[in-house]
Amino acid sequence: MDKQTVILSAAMKLFGQKGFEGTSVRDIASVAEVNPAMISYYFGSKEKLFEKLVEHKAAYLKGVFEELVNNTSLSQMEKLTIVIDGYIERMFQSPQFNHLLHRELSLERRPQLKNAISDILLRNFVSVRKIIQDGVEKGEFKKVDAELTIASVLGTINHMLSSEVMCRKMLQKGKDFNPFQSKKLKERIGEHLKQLMCSHLLVNNK
Amino acid sequence: MDKQTVILSAAMKLFGQKGFEGTSVRDIASVAEVNPAMISYYFGSKEKLFEKLVEHKAAYLKGVFEELVNNTSLSQMEKLTIVIDGYIERMFQSPQFNHLLHRELSLERRPQLKNAISDILLRNFVSVRKIIQDGVEKGEFKKVDAELTIASVLGTINHMLSSEVMCRKMLQKGKDFNPFQSKKLKERIGEHLKQLMCSHLLVNNK
DNA sequence: AAAAATTAATTAAACGTTTGTTTAATTCAA
């Protein structure tokens, strides 16, 4: 792994844990085991490192649902199920990145970066909305509020996993329970969301 | 308004906008129009001011649903509707405080404060869970995952309102659209959540 | 009620750290 990637990884970890302003360049350099000056040398500044980080990581989640929309061999609910599992999988794989994105969005700072982040998130959003809208048009889904339906799916996952402490307390778990390593929780969230979406969306649902 | 309250208000505004580490003591003092030294004088430190702020503001949302749980003249769905409207109302009234709480929870800093915050949030959580569980026992509700159902309600609201920029983009609104002053959006979220909960929870729902 | 004494509030300035970044020297690789 080359030095720039090591720095990006360290920054990812620390920004996720302590936030951007809560993390010092020296912190990052220490975790990455490089000289603090290397961050300016490679990225120009701490803020540009942040931008590079978002850009770099965002590649993984860019347009992953795009092809799914035009798939004709799956029902709309089957597509939505894939979307749900996809979001859950991503959240469990790198929760820190999700925390970072949403935290940055909720701050009134770095509007340019906020814009970039929301554009990235929006791309998947548009795909999923198309899936729901198609379902409604085909008569497979009820006439629902597509935008808010997506907010419910994503919101549930984020709300459940935005804080380990809170998650443990909500689920009445002990200190040894680690949400992000719990396969059970992962399945539980998926199960809930699929049930929720079935009763919310399907027309022939009793 | 006495000086301490002015400082608390300024801190509330700035912590909400820029985060705790992103706000300097001098920023707060400037907005509150007091000498920076007054913050140490009154609160001891910036961090203790933060704790005081949470404690102070939390009083407003402590146990507001407690009496609702034991109300016998309302159906469980009627209670839940009140809960939903209550959460929405609170979120529209002081979104900054909600942002602040959830941002702090998602950070790995100040574990003591995180604990205090989650305890505050948990109190309402327990009330609402009781409402759902009672509904299930009475046969009014389906056998659902109570904890995750609450996460869906709160998560939807938070996800929709955690960022003005993102909200605008999701709803395809122009720059003049202010989510937090939009009565229409408020009603739309309420409408969506009630429909969502009806189809998710009610047994006799076709 | 006036004066004196005491406490509280407020200030500008300075404190020592830590911040992000730059410099200039040095090592490494091509």
Add this chain to the structure above:
DNA sequence: TTGAATTAAACAAACGTTTAATTAATTTTT
């Protein structure tokens, strides 16, 4: 031998906090 990589040191600026002096308010004493 040239250019990139790496370093320790230093930079000015900003940070949270403290100090010491002054003003304002309150209480006590006359």
